[in-house]
Every structure is written in structure tokens, then in C-alpha cells.
Amino acid sequence: MADLSIEVNGIKFPNPFVLASGPPGTNAKVIKRSFELGWGGIVCKTISLDHSKVHNTVPRYGKLTEPGNKKKVLGFQNIELISDRPFELWLDELAECKQAYPERVLIASVMEECSKDRWVEIVERTQATGVDALELNLSCPHGLPERNMGAAMGQNPEVVEQVVGWAKGAAKIPVWAKMTPNVTDPTLSAMAAVRGGADGLAAINTILCVIGVNLETLRPMPTVEGYTVPGGYSGRAVLPIALRHVMEIARSCEGTPISGMGGVDNAEDAVQLMLLGASTIQVCTAAMLQGYEMISGLCDGLETFMEKHEFNSVSEIVGKSLPYFSTHADLVERQLAAKREKAGQAHRDDMWKGDIAKETDSLVTD
Numbered sequence: 001m002a003d004l005s006i007e008v009n010g011i012k013f014p015n016p017f018v019l020a021s022g023p024p025g026t027n028a029k030v031i032k033r034s035f036e037l038g039w040g041g042i043v044c045k046t047i048s049l050d051h052s053k054v055h056n057t058v059p060r061y062g063k064l065t066e067p068g069n070k071k072k073v074l075g076f077q078n079i080e081l082i083s084d085r086p087f088e089l090w091l092d093e094l095a096e097c098k099q100a101y102p103e104r105v106l107i108a109s110v111m112e113e114c115s116k117d118r119w120v121e122i123v124e125r126t127q128a129t130g131v132d133a134l135e136l137n138l139s140c141p142h143g144l145p146e147r148n149m150g151a152a153m154g155q156n157p158e159v160v161e162q163v164v165g166w167a168k169g170a171a172k173i174p175v176w177a178k179m180t181p182n183v184t185d186p187t188l189s190a191m192a193a194v195r196g197g198a199d200g201l202a203a204i205n206t207i208l209c210v211i212g213v214n215l216e217t218l219r220p221m222p223t224v225e226g227y228t229v230p231g232g233y234s235g236r237a238v239l240p241i242a243l244r245h246v247m248e249i250a251r252s253c254e255g256t257p258i259s260g261m262g263g264v265d266n267a268e269d270a271v272q273l274m275l276l277g278a279s280t281i282q283v284c285t286a287a288m289l290q291g292y293e294m295i296s297g298l299c300d301g302l303e304t305f306m307e308k309h310e311f312n313s314v315s316e317i318v319g320k321s322l323p324y325f326s327t328h329a330d331l332v333e334r335q336l337a338a339k340r341e342k343a344g345q346a347h348r349d350d351m352w353k354g355d356i357a358k359e360t361d362s363l364v365t366d
């Protein structure tokens with residue numbers, strides 16, 4: 001069995017696969033189950049100081065399926081908010097999980113309003129539970145931005161730097177900033193988070209979308225009392241966008257570890273995010289659709305890939321394909337050079353053939 005462990009910010013992950021913040025980490029029971037099944041770590045559902053402000057709707061999910069095959073989910077939308085469970089209950093459960101599984105990595109996802117006092121309070125009280133790291137949710141794209149939280153913060157590099165700075169001022173454990181893909185240039189907020197002192201970056205959160213319109217009722221979905229709001233897109237369909245964001249962040253924030261996510265369905269998807277700069281891989285939607293048991297396939301697939309390419313450690317994979325991004329003009333130049341080289345080679349081959357023919361001729365005539 002290959003060694004699948006990786007160390008990030010001094011934390012040893014038994015394998016790089018981490019359940020992302022969302023339904024898979026919604027309470028202590030499911031967090032413990034994920035550890036039992038072998039996940040390297042888990043980020044709990046995002047928590048805040050005052051759960052009474054969080055009100056979820058039913059329905060809150062929508063799916064884009066393959067035409068003619070409703071079972072094949074291509075993309076997934078949610079308008080779910082952060083956790084609506086009391087903060088004090090969460091503190092007890094985080095401490096309980098960490099005590100029961102000290103070797104497994106537990107990361108607390110936290111979110112607050114744009115107030116230094118609130119961020120300091122949530123960081124201090126959450127880290128006291130013994131969690132290994134904090135992930136600052138600066139990226140939830142729906143519901144919370146109406147309260148100037150989530151993506152409303154993450155889309156503003158100045159606010160990102162300030163909030164990360166507040167959290168870092170109070171934190172004694174590593175702090176990751178979770179970035180939003182709902183921006184034109186993902187590097188600006190990522191670099192701001194690093195300036196604020198972030199120990200790591202997590203990307204991507206969900207992409208704003210409208211999953212569809214019901215052709216019977218003519219109402220957009222998911223429909224709540226006839227109405228809806230754009231929500232967050234995730235699952236298989238978003239992998240190419242996640243690959244681009246992780247690549248751009250890795251190139252602009254060299255040296256800062258990235259926890260990559262978005263559309264990871266299997267080990268091959270995960271490895272691609274690693275090759276473009278992710279040290280750990282988070283999974284949310286696929287775990288909801290396939291079940292927590294998918295972790296065995298992820299580990300087996302990673303091991304097979306490492307054996308095939310003779311990687312001795314997971315960290316050797318990280319960023320391996322990054323040097324092969326360039327500018328379009330450079331691609332054109334390389335292609336021209338290759339064509340010239342090929343033409344030159346063809347010319348040299350012709351000459352060679354000519355020389356052989358001459359020699360054969362001379363042999364025959366002699």
C-alpha cells in the first residue's frame with residue numbers, strides 16, 4: 001500500500017481526501033462516520049455565532065440530469081444556508097469528535113458578519129474545542145450575501161485581507177480562506193487572503209446559477225412558494241472551472257497550500273486538481289450522491305496513479321502540471337517552431353534518402 005499521507009501547515013492528513021463543508025459534515029454522528037470509513041479529514045458545515053438568523057427553505061436543491069436519464073446527475077444546485085444548529089451544541093460536538101478521533105483531521109468552517117469582535121469571538125471559541133484548523137467561509141454565494149456575509153466578503157479583496165487578518169490575530173491554529181469562484185479574476189482575493197496572513201486557501205465554493213425552469217408551471221427552480229433565487233452550482237459539471245481557479249490561485253500564491261474542490265467524482269478528477277496545485281482534495285456533492293463509502297475508490301485510484309507514474313509521495317504530485325501553462329502567443333510560436341523543425345527534418349530525411357540512392361547507384365554502376 002502506497003503512503004497516501006500528506007502534511008499541510010504542520011497537520012498530517014492520513015490521505016488527502018477531505019469531506020467539504022456541507023451536508024456531509026452536518027453533525028457529530030456523520031463526522032464520526034466519515035472518520036470510520038477512512039476520510040483523511042472533514043470540514044464541518046459552516047457555523048456562526050447566532051443560528052437563530054439562519055432559516056432554510058424546502059426545497060433547497062435542484063439537479064441537472066443527463067437527457068433521458070434522470071439518475072445521471074451532471075450538476076447540482078443548492079440554496080442551502082450555513083448550519084441552523086446552535087453554536088454551543090456545535091462546540092460540544094466538535095470537541096467530542098476530536099476526542100474520539102485524535103488522529104483524524106477536523107477543520108471547523110466558520111462565518112460571521114463583517115465585525116472584528118464577532119470574528120475574534122468565533123475563532124477563539126471554536127479553536128478551544130481542539131479542532132485542527134479553521135476554514136473561513138468567505139464564499140457562500142446565496143442567502144448570506146444579503147447579510148453582507150459569504151461571497152459578499154470574498155468578492156472584495158480589501159475585506160478579505162481585513163477579515164483574514166482579524167481571524168489570524170486570534171487564531172493559534174492554521175487558518176484557511178475559502179474562496180468564491182464568482183469573480184472575474186480569482187487571484188485578487190486569493191492574494192489578499194495571503195496578505196492577511198492565511199496559512200492556506202480553499203477553492204472553489206459553488207458557482208452562482210439557475211438550475212432550470214419548470215416547463216409545466218413556468219417557475220424557475222428550486223421553486224419555493226412559486227419563487228426562487230439563484231443558487232450555488234456544484235458537482236461533476238464544475239470540475240473544469242475548479243481546475244482553472246485552482247491553477248490560477250496556485251500560480252499567483254506560490255508557497256501557500258491549496259485545498260482544491262469542485263466537481264470531484266473520482267480519483268482521476270482529484271489527481272487533476274493536485275497536478276494543478278492542490279495539496280488536499282475536498283468533496284461535497286459526490287459524497288452526497290455516491291455515499292461516504294466513495295473514499296475507498298478515491299484512495300485505491302490515487303494509489304494506482306502513483307504506482308503507474310512512480311510517485312513516492314502525494315506531495316510529489318502537487319503542481320506537477322503547472323509549468324505547462326503559457327500564453328496563446330507562445331503556443332503559436334511553439335507550433336511554428338515545431339512545424340519548422342518537422343519541415344527541416346523532412347528535408348534532412350529527403351537528403352538522406354538521396355544519399356542512400358546515390359550510394360546504391362554507385363554500387364550498381366561499379
Ligand SMILES: Cc1cc2nc3c(=O)[nH]c(=O)nc-3n(C[C@H](O)[C@H](O)[C@H](O)COP(=O)(O)O)c2cc1C
Nearest residue numbers: 020021022046078204205234235262263283284285
Ligand atoms: C448542499 C450544499 C451545501 C453546502 N454548504 C456549504 C457550507 O455550509 N459551507 C461551505 O463553505 N461550503 C458549502 N458548500 C460548498 C461545498 O463545500 C463545495 O465548495 C462545493 O459544493 C464544490 O464542491 P463539490 O462539487 O464537490 O460539491 C455546500 C455545497 C452543497 C452542495
